[in-house]
Amino acid sequence: RQALDRAVSDRPVYLPNRDRHGAWVNSRALRLAGIDAETPDPADGRLERDHSGVPTGMLHEGAMALVARLVPEPTPQRRLDALAVAQLRLHELGVVAWQDAIVGEYAGSGDLLPTYVTAARDNLLTARVTGALWWDRERGLEQVAELAQRREIGTVGRFRPLAVKIMVDGVVEAFTAAMLAPYVGGDGTGTSFVDAALLREAVRELDLLGFQVHVHAIGDRAVRDALDAFEAARDSNGPSGGRHHIAHLQVVHPDDVDRFAALDVAANMQALWACHDDQMDDLTLPVLGPERVGWQYPFADLHRVGTRLACGSDWPVSTPDPLQAIKVAVTRVEPGTDGPPLLPEQSLSLPTALRAYTAGSAYVTHDDDAGVLRPGARGDLVVLDRDVFAAPAADVDQARVDLTVVDGRIVHDRDA
Structure with missing residues (x-):
């Protein structure tokens, strides 16, 4: 929380990490949520604490909800x-x-x-x-x-x-x-x-x-x-x-x-x-x-x-x-x-x-008419810019998607 406090001290900050299993918050957010050294850990999460038991601003798993509930909802x-x-x-x-x-x-x-x-x-x-x-x-x-x-x-x-x-x-x-x-x-x-x-x-x-x-x-x-x-x-x-x-x-x-x-x-x-x-x-x-x-x-x-x-x-x-x-x-x-x-x-x-x-x-996804190329199957197709089987398998990520077709309809055309 100290690092976030130095950057933003006048309003609450809630930053979920990329895996959505934790979040970082500043002191303002902790105060608004009523979180202090006496706050117990939720059953499905943990408040990271310093040596004196004071929450550091790192919220694990279910502890995120203690602050997340205060975040405004998008329209x-x-x-x-x-x-x-x-x-x-x-x-x-x-x-x-x-x-x-x-x-x-x-x-x-x-x-x-x-x-x-x-x-x-x-x-x-x-x-x-x-x-x-x-x-x-x-x-x-x-x-x-x-x-x-x-x-x-x-x-x-x-x-x-x-x-x-x-x-x-x-x-x-x-x-x-x-x-x-x-x-x-x-x-x-x-x-x-x-x-x-x-x-x-x-x-x-x-x-x-x-x-x-x-x-x-x-x-x-x-x-x-x-x-x-x-x-x-x-x-x-x-x-x-x-x-x-x-x-x-x-x-x-x-x-x-x-x-x-x-x-x-x-x-x-x-x-x-x-x-x-x-x-x-x-x-x-x-x-x-x-x-x-x-x-x-x-x-x-x-x-x-x-x-x-x-x-x-x-x-x-x-x-x-x-x-x-x-x-x-x-x-x-x-x-x-x-x-x-x-x-x-x-x-x-x-x-x-x-x-x-x-x-x-x-x-x-319970869709047996997708993910395959066969007569009569749904027209879901992806066209790459190369034959990935003609090059080393390790280079597959170098391919680019030229065309994406869903139900016979073009939904992406790289040249468009």
């Missing part, structure tokens, strides 16, 4: 304008459809369901969007019926809120990813935002209602809890057509790799993160220890056992450019660098990575 028109800008940017990168992983109130971001409904009703959506309705981790099973109602009122035109997103844990660098064993240098094992027993019951009920369940899981304990929940739902309800998936999968215990295919749970991977960068090398590797470092982003292992692979960006956490992420999937090297690969044995072939970003992502 409905501003949200529509922002969606239009985002859609244009995604089309420029060759994206024709996406799943929005948080449709609901989270970390100071308002509920986007009305925005999507308006955009779909007024034919402002050129992409097809699957919404993942947000699971409020401060509540319990009573919200299941409300989520079903939101699905009904939100299904309009090109927008379908078919999924429910449950964030089970946080991130490694903030010590909030849920781990099976303690972090190196500490005695904590991270945070489970949803109790394992509640998670099993929630997944069972959502599966029974035909929802897809989309789980955020970074740590190995979070991944195992999610798989246990999907297994319990399968045992109770039978095989599901929900196309459930677990996103991120940073640390997966080797004992759990085979379970994805066995339970028909898709691996929703953000391949761009599977490389050496400052966050990985400075904040992650030291606290995981050598054994767990080797369990990170096990894409090849998951593929070898027959797991359905889907890939996405988690934008705005990181770039939405699929070609940059595909480069990392095949090289495990950060784009624009020539450093050593991270666990190169977990790299994917170029065809496999492309399939995960096309047919794989179409699968988890």
Whole structure:
């Protein structure tokens, strides 16, 4: 807070970090929110404190809400304008459809369901969007019926809120990813935002209602809890057509790799993160220890056992450019660098990575008529400026999108 106070002292400052798992605030914001040394940590978050117990202005996870609730809401028109800008940017990168992983109130971001409904009703959506309705981790099973109602009122035109997103844990660098064993240098094992027993019951009920369940899981304990929940739902309800998936999968215990295919749970991977960068090398590797470092982003292992692979960006956490992420999937090297690969044995072939970003992502959005080229399929096409198979796979990120076509309609033309 002191650094922010020196820059801005007369008005509150709230700066969420790029991964939306933490925020920095100044003293003015802390005072307005009534936060001081006596304020307890919320159940799903933490206030960073100095040696005397005074909050430093760093808010982790659920603690963000203590200040975020004071941030003014953007107008409905501003949200529509922002969606239009985002859609244009995604089309420029060759994206024709996406799943929005948080449709609901989270970390100071308002509920986007009305925005999507308006955009779909007024034919402002050129992409097809699957919404993942947000699971409020401060509540319990009573919200299941409300989520079903939101699905009904939100299904309009090109927008379908078919999924429910449950964030089970946080991130490694903030010590909030849920781990099976303690972090190196500490005695904590991270945070489970949803109790394992509640998670099993929630997944069972959502599966029974035909929802897809989309789980955020970074740590190995979070991944195992999610798989246990999907297994319990399968045992109770039978095989599901929900196309459930677990996103991120940073640390997966080797004992759990085979379970994805066995339970028909898709691996929703953000391949761009599977490389050496400052966050990985400075904040992650030291606290995981050598054994767990080797369990990170096990894409090849998951593929070898027959797991359905889907890939996405988690934008705005990181770039939405699929070609940059595909480069990392095949090289495990950060784009624009020539450093050593991270666990190169977990790299994917170029065809496999492309399939995960096309047919794989179409699968988890319940769209079997997309992500493929075949007679009679929908006219969703992306034209690149080169044949990426005629050059080294490591150069795939050098390609540029010349043309993006959705339903036979040109939505991006680089030469226009």
